[in-house]
Amino acid sequence: MAKIAIDMDNVMADLTQHLLDVYAREYGEVIDPVRLNNIPEGSAFPEGVAMKILSAPGFFRGIPVMAGSQEVVKALAAQHEVFVVSAAMEFPLSLAEKHAWLEEHFPFISWKNIVFCGSKTIVEADYMIDDHDKNLSTFKGTPLLFTAPHNLPLQDYTRVNSWEEVAAYFELNAVESGASLQTVA
Numbered sequence: 001m002a003k004i005a006i007d008m009d010n011v012m013a014d015l016t017q018h019l020l021d022v023y024a025r026e027y028g029e030v031i032d033p034v035r036l037n038n039i040p041e042g043s044a045f046p047e048g049v050a051m052k053i054l055s056a057p058g059f060f061r062g063i064p065v066m067a068g069s070q071e072v073v074k075a076l077a078a079q080h081e082v083f084v085v086s087a088a089m090e091f092p093l094s095l096a097e098k099h100a101w102l103e104e105h106f107p108f109i110s111w112k113n114i115v116f117c118g119s120k121t122i123v124e125a126d127y128m129i130d131d132h133d134k135n136l137s138t139f140k141g142t143p144l145l146f147t148a149p150h151n152l153p154l155q156d157y158t159r160v161n162s163w164e165e166v167a168a169y170f171e172l173n174a175v176e177s178g179a180s181l182q183t184v185a
Contacts, residue, residue: 002125003083055093086116086117087135143157145157
């Protein structure tokens with residue numbers, strides 16, 4: 001049984017799309033998602049706007065679930081020790097919202113397996129699935145880079161582009177060790 005640390009934003013939760021949707025609704029401008037490719041998060045927005053949106057009450061509670069994440073995380077949790085790890089301290093309002101979001105969308109994850117922190121350097125697990133180099137570069141286990149617009153140039157990690165690829169990665173590793181990952185509906 002492996003310990004798997006999984007990030008929330010842009011991994012389990014589609015933060016980028018939600019940010020684009022809220023910006024379009026509140027500012028009347030649609031930003032082409034392609035404009036976000038290869039640049040730091042928030043850089044495609046007028047100065048300070050992304051932080052204002054991210055800091056607004058309700059923002060983190062309303063983020064849509066990343067396609068396929070619920071099924072694959074549930075399957076992983078059935079066979080491994082899964083921890084949701086989010087560097088949530090930058091946005092204090094996000095703590096309660098992220099907890100409520102997890103209770104709604106991932107009710108099978110125990111509160112004991114939810115870690116809200118400021119820095120992920122404290123995380124010790126066998127695997128970490130994250131979209132940020134700053135979290136993966138110091139991780140001592142096996143890092144898996146979940147594709148997001150801001151990390152497209154990175155090539156130093158095993159990249160997973162979707163939750164289907166996450167399932168395939170762990171299925172391959174399970175087969176090599178004589179186990180099998182069964183996706184749970």
